[in-house]
Amino acid sequence: MTEIDRTAGWAEAAVREHAAENAAASREEQVLERIDRARRRKARVKEEHITMAHGSGGKATQTLVEAVFLEAFRNPLLEPLEDGAVFGVGSSRLAFTTDSYVVSPLFFPGGDIGDLAVNGTVNDLAVCGARPLYLSAGFVLEEGFPVEDLRRVTASMARAADAAGVSVVTGDTKVVQRGKADGCYVNTAGVGLLDRPADLGVARARPGDAVVVSGPIGEHGVTIMLARGELDIEADLTSDTAPLNGLTAALLDASPTGVRCMRDATRGGVATILNEIARASGVAVVVDEDAVPVRPAVRGACELLGIDPLYVACEGRMVTVVAGPAAGTALAALRAHPLGEGAAVIGHVKDDPPGLVLLRTAFGGTRIVDVLVGDPLPRIC
Amino acid sequence: MRFVDEYRDADKARALSARIASLCEPGREYKFMEVCGGHTHTIYKHGLEDYLPETITLVHGPGCPVCVIPMGRVDDAIHIAEQPGVVMTSFGDMMRVPGGRGSFFDSKARGAEIRMVYSPLDALKVARQNPDRQVVFMAIGFETTAPSTAMTVLRAAAEGIGNFSVFCNHVTIIPAIKAILDSPDLRLDGFVGPGHVSTIIGCRPYEFIARDYGKPLVVAGFEPLDILQSIYMLLLQLAEGRSEVENQYSRVVPWQGNVRALRAISEVMELRPYFEWRGLGFISHSALRVRDRYAAHDAERIFQIPGGRVADPKACQCGEVLKGVLKPWECKVFGTACTPETPIGTCMVSSEGACAAYYNFGRFSRERVREATR
Numbered sequence: 001m002t003e004i005d006r007t008a009g010w011a012e013a014a015v016r017e018h019a020a021e022n023a024a025a026s027r028e029e030q031v032l033e034r035i036d037r038a039r040r041r042k043a044r045v046k047e048e049h050i051t052m053a054h055g056s057g058g059k060a061t062q063t064l065v066e067a068v069f070l071e072a073f074r075n076p077l078l079e080p081l082e083d084g085a086v087f088g089v090g091s092s093r094l095a096f097t098t099d100s101y102v103v104s105p106l107f108f109p110g111g112d113i114g115d116l117a118v119n120g121t122v123n124d125l126a127v128c129g130a131r132p133l134y135l136s137a138g139f140v141l142e143e144g145f146p147v148e149d150l151r152r153v154t155a156s157m158a159r160a161a162d163a164a165g166v167s168v169v170t171g172d173t174k175v176v177q178r179g180k181a182d183g184c185y186v187n188t189a190g191v192g193l194l195d196r197p198a199d200l201g202v203a204r205a206r207p208g209d210a211v212v213v214s215g216p217i218g219e220h221g222v223t224i225m226l227a228r229g230e231l232d233i234e235a236d237l238t239s240d241t242a243p244l245n246g247l248t249a250a251l252l253d254a255s256p257t258g259v260r261c262m263r264d265a266t267r268g269g270v271a272t273i274l275n276e277i278a279r280a281s282g283v284a285v286v287v288d289e290d291a292v293p294v295r296p297a298v299r300g301a302c303e304l305l306g307i308d309p310l311y312v313a314c315e316g317r318m319v320t321v322v323a324g325p326a327a328g329t330a331l332a333a334l335r336a337h338p339l340g341e342g343a344a345v346i347g348h349v350k351d352d353p354p355g356l357v358l359l360r361t362a363f364g365g366t367r368i369v370d371v372l373v374g375d376p377l378p379r380i381c
Numbered sequence: 382m383r384f385v386d387e388y389r390d391a392d393k394a395r396a397l398s399a400r401i402a403s404l405c406e407p408g409r410e411y412k413f414m415e416v417c418g419g420h421t422h423t424i425y426k427h428g429l430e431d432y433l434p435e436t437i438t439l440v441h442g443p444g445c446p447v448c449v450i451p452m453g454r455v456d457d458a459i460h461i462a463e464q465p466g467v468v469m470t471s472f473g474d475m476m477r478v479p480g481g482r483g484s485f486f487d488s489k490a491r492g493a494e495i496r497m498v499y500s501p502l503d504a505l506k507v508a509r510q511n512p513d514r515q516v517v518f519m520a521i522g523f524e525t526t527a528p529s530t531a532m533t534v535l536r537a538a539a540e541g542i543g544n545f546s547v548f549c550n551h552v553t554i555i556p557a558i559k560a561i562l563d564s565p566d567l568r569l570d571g572f573v574g575p576g577h578v579s580t581i582i583g584c585r586p587y588e589f590i591a592r593d594y595g596k597p598l599v600v601a602g603f604e605p606l607d608i609l610q611s612i613y614m615l616l617l618q619l620a621e622g623r624s625e626v627e628n629q630y631s632r633v634v635p636w637q638g639n640v641r642a643l644r645a646i647s648e649v650m651e652l653r654p655y656f657e658w659r660g661l662g663f664i665s666h667s668a669l670r671v672r673d674r675y676a677a678h679d680a681e682r683i684f685q686i687p688g689g690r691v692a693d694p695k696a697c698q699c700g701e702v703l704k705g706v707l708k709p710w711e712c713k714v715f716g717t718a719c720t721p722e723t724p725i726g727t728c729m730v731s732s733e734g735a736c737a738a739y740y741n742f743g744r745f746s747r748e749r750v751r752e753a754t755r
Contacts, residue, residue, distance in 0.1 A: 028710055029746055035716035046723055049490035053477075059722050231499060284753050299382055306732070308426075350753045358750055363605045364391035365428020366754050367742040373721045374477070374486075 036355075043067045053374030057267025057313075060374050080280075082202060083124040083263060086194065095130035097121060098189035106149065106183055108227040110219075110238025113186055114156030116315060119243050120266065121190040122164045126245035127262040127318055129200045129252060130192030132164060138172040138187040145183050153184060164243035166190070196252045204260040205281035209349040210327035212320045214247060214334055215240070215342035216293040217270050218312035222301045233304060235297040242316030247339045251320065254333030258326025264318045268371065271310035273319045274347075274357045275371045282354045287347035287369065289362045307376045310359075310369060321349065388604030389427065397609045398432040404616040411437045413615055414705050415573040416558060418445025418733025419603050425742035427605040437612065440567075440705030441735035443557045443661065444575055446522040447474045448703060448727040448734045450550060451657040452691035455480030458519050458548055461684050462493040468511060469495040470504035471519040474731045479724060481691040485519075501533035501547070508537070508545035517680045520547045525577040527551040527669060528642035531649035534671070534678045548680040549671050552656065554578050555586050556667035562594050566706050571615040573608060574600040576630045581646075583638025584626050591624045602630040649675055659727050660693065660700030699726035702735055709739040716740060 043066040053060035070078065077085040084097030101117040118135065125132040137157065141150065161168055168188075219240040226233055248262055263273045270292070278285045294302075294309045302309045316339065322330040327345060334340030357369040405411065415421060421441045424430065430439065443449055455478055462469035462485070469485070476485045476497060489495045498504050501518050508516035520530040530547055537545040554575055561567060574587060579600045587598045597618040601611035611629045618625060628634055649672060656668030671679035680686075693699065696714045701707040709715055709728065719725040721737055728736035 031710045031716065032744060032746060035740075035744060038717045038720070047487070047490070049487070051486045051490045053486065063722070230503070286754055296382055299385075303382070303385060352753060353745060353749045356745060358745070358754055359428075360754050361427045362386075362391070363389045363427040363429070364394055365431040365605075366750055367425060367428045368745055370741045370744075 051374075056372070056374040057272055058372040058374050061267075062371070080201065080203070082128065084128045084130070084190075084192075086128055086130075093194040095125050095128040095192040095194060096189070097124040097128070098187065099124060100185060100187040102182070102185050103224065104182055105227055106153065108239055109223055111241040111315075112153060112156050113184060114153040115160035116239075116241050117186040117188045118157050118160035118164060118166070118168075119241050119315060121188040122166060123244045123264040123316070123318070125190050125192035126243070126248040127200075127264050128192065128194070129196060129198045129248070129262070130194050131249070132166045132190055132192040132245050134169045134191050135161065135166050136170045136172075136189045137168050139174070140181055140185040140187075141173065141175045142181040142183050143175060143178040150184065153186070160243065164245055196249075197256055198252050198259055200259065200261055201280075202261050202263065202276055203280040205277050205283050205285070205321045205349045206260070206323070207283060207349050207351040208324040209260055209321050210324055210330075210345050211274070211285060211287065211347040211349065212322060212327070212331060212334065212343060212345050213265070213270060213293065214244070214318045214320070214340045215316075216295045216298070217265065217314055217317055218294060218298045218302065218309040220315040221269070221312035222298045224313075225305075226301065231305070233301055235301055237295075237297045237301075240314055240316040242339055244316060244318055244339065247318070247334065247337045250337045250340075251330060251333050255322065255326045255330045258323045258330060260321040260323065262318050262320045265314045267313050269309070269311040269313055270317075270319055271308070271357065271369045272371050274369065277319075277321060278357050279355045281349075284350040284353050284355075285347055285357045286350055287357065287359050289359055291344055291346045293342050293344050311372055311376050324348075385604070388602070388606045390606065393606055394432055394609060397606070397613055401432070401437075401609070401613050401616060402434050404613065404620050405434055405436055406620075409436065411570050411616070411619075412440055412568060413437065413571050413573055413612060414440040414442045414561070414569050415601075415608070416442040416444040416554065417573075417575045417578070417603075418448065418731065418735075419577065420573055420601065420608060421445070421735050421738050422733045423603050423605055423608060425738040428742075429605050429608060430743075432609060433612070439573075440569065441702070441709075441738075442572075442705060443561065443658070443703040444523065444554060444578070445728070445731050445733040445735070446526065446552075447478055447731035448699070449552060449557070449658045449661070450475075450478060450521060450727060451659045452480045452693065453657065453689050454550055455484070456482055456691060457686040457688060459483070459485065459488045459493070460687055461517055461548060461680055462488055462495050463491070464515075464684060466514050467494070468507060468514050468516045469493065469519060470498045470507055470516060471495060472499075472521065473497045474733075475519055475521060477724070478727055478730050501530050502536075505533050505537055505542065505545055508542050512544060515544050515546065515683070518545070518547045519550070521550045523552055523554050523575070523578045524581040524646070527646050527650065528581060528639070531645040534649045534675050535645065537678055538675060543677065546678045546680040546683050547671065549650065549669060551650065551669040552658070553652075553667055553669065554582070556664045557658065557661065558587075558590065560661055560664050561704055562590065562596070564704055564706075567704060569596060569705070570619060571596050571624075572598040573611050573615070574598045574626070576600060576602050576607075576634065579628075579630065579634045579638070581639050581642050584628050584634065584636050585638075587626045591626050595624045597624045597627070599627045599629050600634055602633065648672075657690065660697075660703045662700070694725050697726040699728050702726075702728050709736040712736070716744070
């Protein structure tokens with residue numbers, strides 16, 4: 001074989017190899033595209049019965065909401081699936097929302113089902129940009145539930161309503177037989193007035209925007225997990241349950257046009273909210289793991305359980321998307337408020353790849369942050 | 382946070398990454414299998430592949446406890462759970478694993494009492510609190526979790542808790558590795574060895590891999606720097622023409638293992654003649670059952686179980702994925718028919734399964750993401 005032949009042979013092999021590599025790469029890309037299409041397909045509930053996953057706030061909940069509730073009630077106000085509906089009445093714009101509370105245990109460090117039920121609905125109104133005004137309260141009580149406990153719950157609701165500047169103006173009571181409920185369930189609905197000019201929505205994030213959280217995440221979820229007493233882990237932690245309407249008002253006053261979207265990070269945590277934003281806005285959200293505020297006790301418990309704090313519920317924290325140039329002002333306004341002292345910019349909005357939340361890990365790698373199917377399940381070993 | 386952050390230091394990772402790159406022979410492709418699902422999880426969760434040259438491929442092995450449970454055993458467990466008076470207890474990971482008749486979650490929705498526990502001792506607690514119910518623990522996992530199952534059976538026997546039993550599905554890692562080494566369609570350059578399994582069995586059982594198959598194995602910890610260092614140690618062995626068993630995880634793994642734990646296992650359990658592994662088929666002497674003397678705590682003896690074999694769905698290629706022959710995305714149904722919401726195969730269920738890890742953490746085009754995260 002001559003030198004030229006040998007070189008030609010080598011070159012040919014190199015070309016073949018390169019082509020094979022390209023084919024492999026494009027095959028993976030094709031699969032990724034196929035998956036993307038599958039994910040955009042209409043949601044269908046495949047289960048015959050409701051499972052606990054349907055209540056987790058993750059993909060199973062989304063599917064149930066879209067395939068059953070949205071299918072049945074479809075209308076332009078419901079369709080955006082925001083935390084509340086916003087509509088005009090006369091010359092005013094109102095926000096309207098409802099939420100049910102079935103937390104166990106009823107009383108936990110830092111709060112109870114009562115203040116949770118008030119703050120949760122107040123927060124859903126606040127993140128719509130509304131000033132919360134009036135709440136309703138519905139109680140489902142189990143036969144045998146101590147009246148003393150009910151008094152504790154209602155006293156706590158009254159205190160929370162006072163703190164948030166709202167009144168409970170109507171209500172309902174039902175009692176069910178022993179064993180048909182777990183002590184006490186509470187439903188609240190709320191009405192608020194949009195008296196600020198903001199234009200908010202989960203679909204309004206644009207490339208260049210900054211993503212801000214209002215404080216350390218995951219405290220409510222971990223507190224509840226520990227309060228159930230199943231884990232034999234002890235930590236000095238309390239729920240973060242708090243009314244956010246003061247914080248949202250301060251933010252909107254500081255930057256009336258810079259705020260694109262606010263969401264309170266309840267079930268499913270910050271990760272789920274970011275996914276909703278990425279999907280609805282058709283953008284990529286890039287998060288820096290190092291920048292996400294997490295208290296050591298929450299991080300420690302999550303490490304032990306193999307759970308990611310990004311998926312753990314908060315009841316007094318919000319995720320905000322603000323226009324890039326307004327980020328400084330917005331952050332300063334949040335930090336000036338007692339409930340926003342720990343606020344931090346955790347990431348930015350990019351144009352590509354649309355619909356994905358990406359994490360730059362503290363270790364220096366990259367990965368996706370997806371929506372979980374159900375509740376985060378502790379790992380085996 | 383102490384004992385965590387020092388093993389996730391990005392500066393050290395960059396330094397290791399450079400040393401790894403300098404050890405790679407130009408033009409040579411390397412394939413290393415990480416045996417443990419825990420390693421797979423770490424690799425994806427921290428984005429570890431960003432630190433590796435493209436010539437190194439990590440192949441995800443069979444060491445995901447949930448992934449290797451065959452569908453028939455899930456059906457048997459559900460059959461037990463649906464007997465009157467039974468409380469089934471299970472690790473969280475197991476709850477979504479589908480059998481032929483759905484998963485524990487589905488069975489729970491149909492009315493069975495299935496509780497999630499964090500350890501078999503919690504299951505024993507449930508048995509103490511419910512003396513009129515038969516409390517069954519769904520025992521799964523490799524040698525890592527077998528000792529805690531054995532200790533719990535010993536305690537139940539000592540305390541005379543007659544209403545507690547285990548449905549034993551414990552498997553052993555060595556036969557699975559051997560099955561992979563003997564599989565003709567796979568070429569590996571070395572193993573990132575199991576970490577937690579090795580805390581129990583030690584490093585000696587792997588010596589045949591280095592000696593008889595000529596493949597280096599480095600027992601590795603579960604933090605991202607542990608895995609990077611192990612890959613460096615594997616490359617160093619290859620560069621120096623060695624094939625040995627080395628222990629990167631020496632802060633936790635003693636060379637001779639945990640004798641007390643091994644004694645507890647062998648007191649309570651014995652090897653089964655054969656056991657079916659999801660995707661890998663029947664492997665002889667690869668699983669554990671409860672010994673005769675603890676029959677009173679063995680759910681397989683207490684209940685009439687159907688013991689049927691359920692063939693994996695035709696479209697499912699979990700076996701190829703578990704053996705590392707296919708990458709998750711190369712499976713025909715990956716991400717379309719088989720997703721974390723509606724898993725067909727077990728690899729898509731556990732967060733340690735290769736498919737779930739790729740789907741949840743790695744499902745993106747490297748190039749576009751590099752652009753976005755720059």
